[in-house]
Amino acid sequence: MIRCQGVRKAFGDRKVLEDIDLEIAQGTIWGLVGPGASGKSLLCKLLTGLQPADGGHIFIGPDEVSALDENGLMRVRAHFGMLFQNGALFDFMTVERNVAFPLVRAGVPEAEALERARVRLRAVGLSGSESKLPSELSGGMKKRAAIARATIARPPIVIYDEPTAGLDPVTTSKIYDLLRADHAQTGSTVIAVSSDVDGLRSFAREMGMLHGGRLIWNGPAAAIGDADHPVVRQFVRGELEGPL
Amino acid sequence: MNGGAATLVLERIGAGVLAIAREAGGIGVLCGRVVRSLVPPALDARELKLHLYKMGVRSVPIVVLTAFFTGGIMLIQSGIFVRRFGAYGLLGWGVGYAVFREIGPILIALMFSGRVGANNTAELGTMTVTEQIDGLRALAIDPIRYLLVPRVLAMMIMLFCLTLIGDLVAILGGAIMGKLLLGVDFWTFYNSFADNLKTQDLAHGLWKSIAFGGIIALSSCHFGVSVRGGAVGVGRAVNAAVVAAAVGIMLLDYFLTYLLP
Amino acid sequence: MRPDRPAKRLLFGTPWGVSAISLHFELARRIAAQTARGALRGRREPGELVRQMYQIGNRSLLFVAVTLGFIGMVLVYQTCLQVNRITGDLSQVGGEIVKILTHEFGPTLTAMMLATRVGAGIAAEIGSMMVTEQVDALRMCGVEPIEYLIVPRFLASLAMTGILTVFGVAVALALGTLTAYASFHVNPHIFLDFDRVRFGDLVTGILKCIAYGAAIPLVSGHCGLMARGGSEGVGQATTRAVIASSFVVIVLDFGLAGLSYFLLQQP
Numbered sequence: 001m002i003r004c005q006g007v008r009k010a011f012g013d014r015k016v017l018e019d020i021d022l023e024i025a026q027g028t029i030w031g032l033v034g035p036g037a038s039g040k041s042l043l044c045k046l047l048t049g050l051q052p053a054d055g056g057h058i059f060i061g062p063d064e065v066s067a068l069d070e071n072g073l074m075r076v077r078a079h080f081g082m083l084f085q086n087g088a089l090f091d092f093m094t095v096e097r098n099v100a101f102p103l104v105r106a107g108v109p110e111a112e113a114l115e116r117a118r119v120r121l122r123a124v125g126l127s128g129s130e131s132k133l134p135s136e137l138s139g140g141m142k143k144r145a146a147i148a149r150a151t152i153a154r155p156p157i158v159i160y161d162e163p164t165a166g167l168d169p170v171t172t173s174k175i176y177d178l179l180r181a182d183h184a185q186t187g188s189t190v191i192a193v194s195s196d197v198d199g200l201r202s203f204a205r206e207m208g209m210l211h212g213g214r215l216i217w218n219g220p221a222a223a224i225g226d227a228d229h230p231v232v233r234q235f236v237r238g239e240l241e242g243p244l
Numbered sequence: 245m246n247g248g249a250a251t252l253v254l255e256r257i258g259a260g261v262l263a264i265a266r267e268a269g270g271i272g273v274l275c276g277r278v279v280r281s282l283v284p285p286a287l288d289a290r291e292l293k294l295h296l297y298k299m300g301v302r303s304v305p306i307v308v309l310t311a312f313f314t315g316g317i318m319l320i321q322s323g324i325f326v327r328r329f330g331a332y333g334l335l336g337w338g339v340g341y342a343v344f345r346e347i348g349p350i351l352i353a354l355m356f357s358g359r360v361g362a363n364n365t366a367e368l369g370t371m372t373v374t375e376q377i378d379g380l381r382a383l384a385i386d387p388i389r390y391l392l393v394p395r396v397l398a399m400m401i402m403l404f405c406l407t408l409i410g411d412l413v414a415i416l417g418g419a420i421m422g423k424l425l426l427g428v429d430f431w432t433f434y435n436s437f438a439d440n441l442k443t444q445d446l447a448h449g450l451w452k453s454i455a456f457g458g459i460i461a462l463s464s465c466h467f468g469v470s471v472r473g474g475a476v477g478v479g480r481a482v483n484a485a486v487v488a489a490a491v492g493i494m495l496l497d498y499f500l501t502y503l504l505p
Numbered sequence: 506m507r508p509d510r511p512a513k514r515l516l517f518g519t520p521w522g523v524s525a526i527s528l529h530f531e532l533a534r535r536i537a538a539q540t541a542r543g544a545l546r547g548r549r550e551p552g553e554l555v556r557q558m559y560q561i562g563n564r565s566l567l568f569v570a571v572t573l574g575f576i577g578m579v580l581v582y583q584t585c586l587q588v589n590r591i592t593g594d595l596s597q598v599g600g601e602i603v604k605i606l607t608h609e610f611g612p613t614l615t616a617m618m619l620a621t622r623v624g625a626g627i628a629a630e631i632g633s634m635m636v637t638e639q640v641d642a643l644r645m646c647g648v649e650p651i652e653y654l655i656v657p658r659f660l661a662s663l664a665m666t667g668i669l670t671v672f673g674v675a676v677a678l679a680l681g682t683l684t685a686y687a688s689f690h691v692n693p694h695i696f697l698d699f700d701r702v703r704f705g706d707l708v709t710g711i712l713k714c715i716a717y718g719a720a721i722p723l724v725s726g727h728c729g730l731m732a733r734g735g736s737e738g739v740g741q742a743t744t745r746a747v748i749a750s751s752f753v754v755i756v757l758d759f760g761l762a763g764l765s766y767f768l769l770q771q772p
Contacts, residue, residue: 045641048645050641050644050645070649074644074647074649077644077645077647078647080645081645082642082645084638084641084642085638086637086638088637088638088639088641088642089639089642090634090639090642090643091634091637091639101646102646102647105646105647105648106647
């Protein structure tokens with residue numbers, strides 16, 4: 001279970017996140033939405049300890065992320081698989097080496113890691129691209145390769161930061177199908193950040209919305225469209241008139 | 245087997261030569277365009293002033309520091325000779341000659357290339373990647389006249405001034421180190437300096453600095469506006485620009501050493 | 506970097522803004538500590554090390570050859586000109602030039618050129634990895650970025666700087682000898698006088714190569730890891746790396762030259 005209590009983070013004078021309280025149950029799919037620059041990606045980085053929070057507590061299972069040093073954080077990060085916003089594939093490695101990388105670092109022999117990588121790439125629909133460099137892939141292909149890398153070690157917690165941004169509707173549906181299949185197979189806890197509220201609504205079980213640095217809504221995904229909060233309602237329905 | 249390897253090497257060499265020729269040609273073409281834009285001289289005075297400040301005033305600290313240490317280094321090198329022959333009276337001359345004619349202009353130009361040239365390439369590169377240059381063209385503003393000419397002029401003027409300042413600081417640095425390390429007092433240093441060095445020696449270096457300013461400016465502008473490929477491309481462009489500028493500085497130094505009195 | 510505060514304006518252009526100093530020191534400390542540890546006993550990625558040695562060494566050959574070649578010619582020309590004016594006897598010049606190339610201009614000018622090429626290259630590579638979140642991705646895979654990114658470059662630079670210096674000195678001497686013969690009719694046999702090079706000169710030269718070879722990747726790696734903010738950030742990081750590496754080379758040169766002057770006391 002993932003828990004945040006009173007988490008806050010500011011950059012200089014700019015307060016990005018303030019007083020975040022949330023609980024994410026194990027095995028659920030939690031969607032996070034919000035206007036641009038509302039701190040969604042930052043929250044993901046705080047959960048994994050990639051950035052230190054200014055205050056509050058973050059618990060990943062029994063470990064308190066906010067109190068660990070770099071070695072401890074490395075241990076906690078082993079529980080995570082993360083898809084970064086722009087893929088963040090290593091541009092000096094081929095696709096299959098990229099996907100095999102987490103396994104190799106965990107001690108799996110290289111030949112076995114590469115074989116498992118190829119299997120995973122087939123599962124995400126990228127067979128034939130194993131020896132390509134990331135610069136030779138299209139946007140959708142990069143996302144899929146990055147998803148393969150994030151999930152190859154079957155981590156108990158997976159974070160997808162903008163899994164469908166910039167993709168056409170057909171590819172978007174395919175990606176959500178893939179994420180659903182992965183979740184069904186592994187039962188992992190999934191956190192998905194997206195600006196695509198509609199797509200996320202059909203994928204996630206629970207959702208939260210960030211605005212003004214606070215979590216202004218958190219509940220079942222099916223209920224977000226009828227939220228009481230005017231900001232949430234306007235955002236989810238994409239209306240022009242309202243507090244935003 | 246052998247044929248394959250040899251062909252590969254030749255291909256690589258050929259590609260390398262073509263790449264160098266392409267960039268050198270690009271710089272030459274840009275030079276021509278800049279010169280043509282200077283006639284008639286109608287440039288944006290505000291841009292020029294902005295760049296003169298950014299490139300000159302803000303480079304003073306690093307140039308002064310570099311020049312000071314350079315003077316110290318030349319002092320130590322001259323000191324080795326002077327100690328061997330006991331000719332302490334030649335110390336000022338030794339330091340002065342090397343600094344004015346060669347070391348001063350070259351090292352200050354290299355630092356300038358790193359500070360201003362690289363910065364300029366990065367700025368122009370970011371503008372290219374974010375399509376601001378195309379935006380200027382769409383507004384019927386000639387990017388060369390508006391963007392590049394003020395930068396080129398500012399760099400040449402400022403490197404001249406900075407080299408002058410730097411030369412003097414280097415001499416000062418040499419004099420101070422001479423006193424501290426070798427016990428040569430300031431008057432001896434100054435006399436040998438003043439007696440043996442002519443204005444011509446200083447001018448020799450200053451002419452070089454103008455030329456160095458030009459090549460740094462053209463190189464940084466050329467690579468800045470021909471950036472391809474986002475953040476990675478900008479980094480590569482800065483790299484290429486400083487390398488090209490360094491080669492250009494050494495080349496020009498060689499020819500000008502022969503041509504200038 | 507925001508230039509509003511007057512104090513910052515004085516030092517603008519150098520990455521010494523008041524709030525950034527502590528960040529810099531912290532990162533510098535970590536880089537120094539982890540590079541030392543990683544170099545001595547860390548996981549070795551032989552493929553990566555070779556790739557870096559190629560990037561730093563092979564790809565700089567032409568650049569070093571051209572720049573050191575021209576410098577060699579200018580150095581010989583200026584020196585012969587002056588000596589001609591004073592004593593007219595050019596037989597000593599060759600030996601002196603070999604000596605000074607060995608302990609001063611060879612290592613230092615090669616390092617200045619490498620600070621430009623290798624420094625910019627390392628900062629650009631690491632910087633663009635920072636801004637595209639590849640460094641974060643490395644951390645998520647349990648990799649310590651300093652060990653993975655900087656240590657191979659550090660080792661490669663240590664190895665290659667010395668080799669490139671020897672190469673550069675050779676080119677400078679070759680072209681310089683040519684110049685002496687063509688412009689001043691000095692016999693190459695007389696010019697290439699290696700007898701004057703003392704053990705102290707060699708030690709100084711080697712120490713400088715090691716110092717420069719260590720400093721350049723550390724400084725430019727540091728600048729790369731401090732990159733923030735898209736292509737602008739990469740540009741700034743690369744710029745800072747070039748200046749900082751060049752400046753560190755000059756300061757090290759001053760320090761080591763002074764040290765050798767006082768300790769070695771050679772004729």
